Amino acid sequence: MNKIVECVPNFSEGRDRQTIDAIADAIAKTPGCSLLDVDPGKSTNRTVYTFVADPDSVVEGALAAAGVAREKIDMRRHHGEHPRMGALDVCPFIPVTGVSMDECVEISKRFGKRLAEELDVPVYLYETSATLDYRKKLPQIREGQYEGIPQRIVQEKWKPDFGRARFVPEWGATVTGARFFLIAYNVNLLGTPNQAHRIALNLREAGRGLEQPGRFKAVKGMGWYVDDYNLAQVTLNLNNYLVTPPHILFEAVKEEAAKLKIAVTGSQIVGVVPLQAILQAAEYYIEKEGLFILDEDQKIRLAVERLGLNSVAPFDPKTKIIEYIIATAPNEPLAGMSVRAFIEQVAGRSIAPGGGSASAVIAALGAGLGAMVGKLTLGVRKFEAVDAEMRKLIPPLHEAALALIPMIDADTNAFADYVAALGLPENTEEENRFRKAQLQLGLKKAIEVPLSIMTLGDKAWDAMLGVAQYGNIASRSDVALGARALEVGIWGAYRTLINNMDDINDPEYRKKIMEKAGVIRDRSAENCQKILDILEKRSV
DSSP: OOOEEEEOOEESOSSOHHHHHHHHHHHHTSTTOEEEEEEEETTTTEEEEEEEEOHHHHHHHHHHHHHHHHHHOOGGGOOOSSOOSBSEEEEEEEEEESOOHHHHHHHHHHHHHHHHHHHOOOEEEEETTOSSGGGOSHHHHHTTTGGGHHHHTTSGGGOOSBSOSSOBTTTBOEEEEEOOOOEEEEEEEESOHHHHHHHHHHHSTTTTSTTSOOSOTTEEEEEEEETTTTEEEEEEEESOTTTSOHHHHHHHHHHHHHHTTOEEEEEEEESOBOHHHHHHHHHHHHHHHTOOOOOHHHHHHHHHHHHTTTSSSOOOHHHHBHHHHTOOOOOOTTTTSOHHHHHHHHTSSSSSSOHHHHHHHHHHHHHHHHHHHHHHHTTOGGGGGGHHHHHHHHHHHHHHHHHHHHHHHHHHHHHHHHHHHHTSOOSSHHHHHHHHHHHHHHHHHHHHHHHHHHHHHHTTHHHHHHHHHHSOGGGHHHHHHHHHHHHHHHHHHHHHHHHHHTTOOOHHHHHHHHHHHHHHHHHHHHHHHHHHHHHHHHHO
């Protein structure tokens, strides 16, 4: 899984187009960074940038932007409606995909340390990155704003986390840290702003005050009227969509609106959204309505329809979902080949692709045949009695088939690492030690990929047994072939694994891997025979 971090730096300049564009260019030109949005505000005199990158690139992008701000923004001349304390006022890092909050904390600290050292400015940590409870929230640190820094920064309790405790007039101070992804979400009402605000008060965490808290955690909200759309909106900030996701808020607004006898006409996501939030909504409606949907694009379509995300503006997944915005084609030259080209490649005068990649293909075909028979059984009137069984059996086979596809290239790539290590110099004792260590690493990688093929294939057996027992009997030859293919794919991966095990020097590693692989191999042979026996009895 690709690691994706979002960064949302806020700079104290919203009027000078040249400076705004220069900061944007610095981010966009940083390798590995994708600039998603630039939102300047003249009255606030502030611009919010949104970009995503891998953990290393995101730090470089933020530093590049800060470097431009150091040259072009002078806080001594800054005035605006928004609270602020620095040229780069706040710079949060947010986990999106494949990255934990703890990793983002470390990213923010790495950025803060480098910013302080390279630009000689004071930097404070906030939110999850904060080390002191009394200065965890941004308003606590920013109290007194830019003008209050000279008096506060010299106090022991307000010394910066990074950099010298001195006032830098042209810069001020910067706050950085890790926080969760914030989703700006609006629900549309055919009602008044007062009615929208009443609903928001009932739902937001703060509620109507200490005496009457709201229904949902990690939610801020209010109501307003949007002249451009000619409707009212409950406008919400979801500070943690894993605590309170958009679909739960949408359904809650519908409940509250029904009490007031007003209509809900869809909703709107402002800015971008993580894929997980949309898929969560899809899974909610799939379960609620008893639907059976496997493909990701269909799940997204369901979520968009049920939430009414097209109601005020088109919701295009390619421009609204972060993972799709920055998606790149998978690096799968073998899996992306035609069947003919792959067979010709295997049959060529080369040691790769070899048995490991071929095993992944065969195992994937086996699981795929099982999924196919399940889908050909589901929804057929003749087999309505087993409809519930098919709904349980199809997903693991479908998922196993898809998960095995990347293993086709992974096996060949792992072997390439070992071959590369063979070419390392061995002229000195140090070079020889390094070469041997790299060879062992290459071998272990060449072992762990076929073990992954075996493990993924192993997960499909229970479902394959179920399809053999309940699936469309007219497709029994497909089930039989699927079982044989799955077994052969696992067996082939096992043979690849033990072949690469010969030169492993670590006896404990050898023992652990061989025991695990042996169990999977034996279970594979047993399950394949069980399936063939089931099919034989059903055909009599």
